[in-house]
Amino acid sequence: MKDQEFISRKADHIRYSLSSEAEAVESGSLHQWNLIHDSLPDLNLSEVSLESDWFGTKKANPFFIAGMTAGHPDAKLINERLARAAHERSWAMGLGSQRRELDSEFKDSAVEAIRKQNPGLFLISNLGIAQLIEIHEKGSWGPLFDLLERSGASALAIHLNPIQEAIQMEGTPRFKNGGAALKELSSRIRIPLILKETGSGMSRGFLDRIVPISPAAVDISGLGGTHWGRVEGLRAGEGTLSHELGRTFANWGVPVAESILNAKAAFSAMKPGPMILASGGIRTGLDAAKCLALGAHAVGFAKPALEAALQGDRVLQQWMEKIESELRVAMFCTGSGSIRELGSDRIERRDS
Numbered sequence: 001m002k003d004q005e006f007i008s009r010k011a012d013h014i015r016y017s018l019s020s021e022a023e024a025v026e027s028g029s030l031h032q033w034n035l036i037h038d039s040l041p042d043l044n045l046s047e048v049s050l051e052s053d054w055f056g057t058k059k060a061n062p063f064f065i066a067g068m069t070a071g072h073p074d075a076k077l078i079n080e081r082l083a084r085a086a087h088e089r090s091w092a093m094g095l096g097s098q099r100r101e102l103d104s105e106f107k108d109s110a111v112e113a114i115r116k117q118n119p120g121l122f123l124i125s126n127l128g129i130a131q132l133i134e135i136h137e138k139g140s141w142g143p144l145f146d147l148l149e150r151s152g153a154s155a156l157a158i159h160l161n162p163i164q165e166a167i168q169m170e171g172t173p174r175f176k177n178g179g180a181a182l183k184e185l186s187s188r189i190r191i192p193l194i195l196k197e198t199g200s201g202m203s204r205g206f207l208d209r210i211v212p213i214s215p216a217a218v219d220i221s222g223l224g225g226t227h228w229g230r231v232e233g234l235r236a237g238e239g240t241l242s243h244e245l246g247r248t249f250a251n252w253g254v255p256v257a258e259s260i261l262n263a264k265a266a267f268s269a270m271k272p273g274p275m276i277l278a279s280g281g282i283r284t285g286l287d288a289a290k291c292l293a294l295g296a297h298a299v300g301f302a303k304p305a306l307e308a309a310l311q312g313d314r315v316l317q318q319w320m321e322k323i324e325s326e327l328r329v330a331m332f333c334t335g336s337g338s339i340r341e342l343g344s345d346r347i348e349r350r351d352s
Contacts (some may be wrong), residue, residue: 032349038335042335064091065086067126098111102135228254230246276298282300284302294344
């Protein structure tokens with residue numbers, strides 16, 4: 001893959017992901033659920049704790065910034081700003097695809113700098129399943145583990161994006177033997193392995209199939225936010241097959257709430273089971289509270305974090321503080337003093 005082609009495509013992704021046309025907001029499912037109001041919670045707002053468990057490590061917040069962009073000039077400032085804020089507020093952070101570092105001689109010094117400048121940051125590296133399958137088939141695992149070491153990765157996310165790859169003009173929709181590749185990676189890797197969708201959610205059938213792989217976590221990334229089928233259709237432009245496919249599959253996927261419940265059911269017999277990370281159209285701390293009550297262990301944001309980061313450090317910090325405060329108020333008004341207490345007895349599905 002040519003470096004300039006990669007850079008151009010990633011710049012397109014940032015631009016189009018900020019467009020309202022790329023959002024499948026009408027397909028979200030969180031509006032179908034209500035948290036149960038408690039008029040007399042037996043606690044003070046100041047006592048509400050957002051502390052969460054991240055792969056055995058306590059963090060002050062159950063939030064992460066979902067992987068969005070990496071490997072090109074525009075990504076440097078965005079990721080450095082996001083990383084600083086995430087480190088300061090005890091959020092985790094995902095990187096965008098690091099494919100370019102495996103496909104060329106390019107070495108992303110910005111990622112190494114992020115780790116050095118933010119030593120306590122939980123940093124999630126990111127690679128696509130198509131690239132993992134190629135590594136598996138060639139038996140060339142060294143470069144991947146060298147990349148993880150250089151990045152100072154706390155975990156590795158393998159992103160699963162079939163609808164995007166099928167519609168993207170330059171896509172690589174080659175997913176055969178993906179299960180075998182993931183199983184081998186799981187046996188080799190020494191940091192948590194996360195299986196991550198990219199906005200189309202996770203079905204119960206898929207989640208049942210990955211139980212033997214025993215990932216440390218799944219990021220269900222449900223339908224309801226930025227939809228990468230839409231993004232690739234917009235990139236291609238009117239009059240192209242990709243544009244028509246993007247319109248046809250504009251609402252393809254499993255919504256956020258259903259995806260969380262699918263994962264909770266699939267992993268119910270596993271002790272301990274994989275962490276359930278919820279992302280995909282999460283816009284407020286109230287959305288996050290609903291996800292946690294449904295069974296998620298942590299909640300991620302992509303587009304809202306990007307929009308705030310593009311406005312500067314101060315705006316980003318203010319947005320993150322707002323998200324934390326919204327979650328804290330939701331917990332207080334359901335009588336939940338901790339994330340553990342914010343469970344299924346605090347939420348109900350609407351009648352209509």
